Every structure is written in structure tokens, then in C-alpha cells.
Amino acid sequence: GAEVEEELELATEGETFIKCSRCASCFTIDVASLGHKGRRVECSVCGRGWFQTVDKVMTLRTNHALRSAPKSRLEEIARDLEMGYAPTEPMGAPVSLFVGNLPFSYLNAELAELFGEYGVVEATVLRDQNQRSRGFGFVGLVDQASAERAIEEMDGFATDGGRRLSVKKNDQPYTRPPSRRDRTQMRRRSETREARDREYQQHQ
Numbered sequence: 001g002a003e004v005e006e007e008l009e010l011a012t013e014g015e016t017f018i019k020c021s022r023c024a025s026c027f028t029i030d031v032a033s034l035g036h037k038g039r040r041v042e043c044s045v046c047g048r049g050w051f052q053t054v055d056k057v058m059t060l061r062t063n064h065a066l067r068s069a070p071k072s073r074l075e076e077i078a079r080d081l082e083m084g085y086a087p088t089e090p091m092g093a094p095v096s097l098f099v100g101n102l103p104f105s106y107l108n109a110e111l112a113e114l115f116g117e118y119g120v121v122e123a124t125v126l127r128d129q130n131q132r133s134r135g136f137g138f139v140g141l142v143d144q145a146s147a148e149r150a151i152e153e154m155d156g157f158a159t160d161g162g163r164r165l166s167v168k169k170n171d172q173p174y175t176r177p178p179s180r181r182d183r184t185q186m187r188r189r190s191e192t193r194e195a196r197d198r199e200y201q202q203h204q
Contacts, residue, residue, distance in 0.1 A: 015060045022048040023077050025069060031057055045069070046077055070119040070142060094121040094140030095147035100166035103159050104133045114159075115139045118150040138170055 019026045020043035027043075031054055038053035099111065102125065106114075112123035119142035126134040141147045147169065155167040 016057050017060060018052055018057055020046060020048055022046050046081060095144050096170040097139050097141065097147055097150060098168050098170040099139055100136040101163045102135050102137055103161040103163055104135055111137050111139060115150055118146045
């Protein structure tokens with residue numbers, strides 16, 4: 001079968017990807033390469049093969065990015081396979097870090113790339129209502145060890161523009177505020193409920 005490339009480039013919002021159900025590795029893929037009926041693919045990390053159909057392809061969500069798996073994760077999968085165990089997806093939620101003093105030109109992709117070697121799961125640059133950067137953001141890393149190493153090595157790191165980063169553990173994980181699309185959907189749902197309530201009352 002066709003082999004999926006192991007090294008992942010930074011994937012941007014809207015890109016398509018597939019996920020191995022055995023080891024949870026993700027790979028960017030061009031939907032057109034699957035044809036109309038789909039085709040067989042093989043995970044180059046754990047060796048599992050499967051028939052991939054177009055309707056099962058996923059699209060990268062806003063504020064998320066795909067990066068190459070850290071070496072420690074690949075070694076963990078290799079050990080599991082050698083022992084005869086089925087590799088499993090890492091347990092636990094991503095470890096969230098606060099990243100302050102970012103260059104105002106940075107997008108989510110630049111933030112994710114900056115911390116790429118530590119195993120980025122998600123990256124978000126905070127913006128105001130006019131979509132201007134607020135100069136700080138959050139990154140989610142794969143595990144506690146990666147987060148501690150990122151804090152030690154990246155706190156005080158000088159970026160291209162000379163701004164020195166402030167990196168620390170985010171004890172109160174950031175919840176993304178509703179986007180314009182979210183607010184529109186919430187308003188429409190509210191208007192629909194109100195219309196139904198009025199209609200119900202008229203029939204009483």
C-alpha cells in the first residue's frame with residue numbers, strides 16, 4: 001500500500017489530515033490523492049495499514065497545528081511494538097503554557113513553530129475584537145516533561161524582533177472566546193428559540 005510520509009510539516013487551519021487508530025499518529029494528506037473511492041495507506045510510525053476513504057478525512061480546526069512527533073513519543077511506540085503491545089495514544093490533556101511578550105506580527109503558526117521541538121498540540125495567539133495581536137498567547141504541549149523543558153529553554157528567549165519571551169505554566173487553562181461565527185450561530189439559535197416560544201404562546 002501507499003505509505004504516508006512520517007515527517008509532518010506545520011499544517012495550517014483548513015488543511016486535511018488522517019489519523020492512525022493504532023498509535024494516534026496524524027499525517028497531512030491531499031484528499032485528491034485518495035480518488036473517489038479511497039485507497040490503502042500505511043502508518044510509517046507503527047506500520048498499521050488501512051483503507052482510507054474520503055469521508056473519513058479530517059480538517060484541521062482553528063487554533064490547532066500539526067507538528068512532527070517528538071523523538072520520545074516515537075521511541076515509546078517502538079518499545080510498545082517490540083514488547084508486543086498495541087501503541088496507545090498518550091493519556092492526559094496537553095500541558096498549557098502562557099507565552100508573553102510575543103512579536104505583534106506572530107500568527108498561530110509562528111507560535112506553534114517556535115515551540116515545535118517540544119511537541120505542540122495547539123497554539124493560540126490572543127487577539128482583540130479588531131483581530132490585532134495582544135502580544136501573548138498559549139501553547140499546549142504533549143506532556144509535563146516537554147513543558148518543563150520548554151519553560152527552562154524558552155523563557156527569556158529573544159525572538160526575531162528582539163522581544164524576550166516570558167514563558168510559564170498556565171495554571172488557569174485558557175478557554176478560547178467565541179469567534180464571530182460562534183456568536184452568529186448563538187444569536188441565530190436564540191432567535192429560533194424565541195420564534196418558537198412566540199408561536200407556541202399564540203396557539204395557547
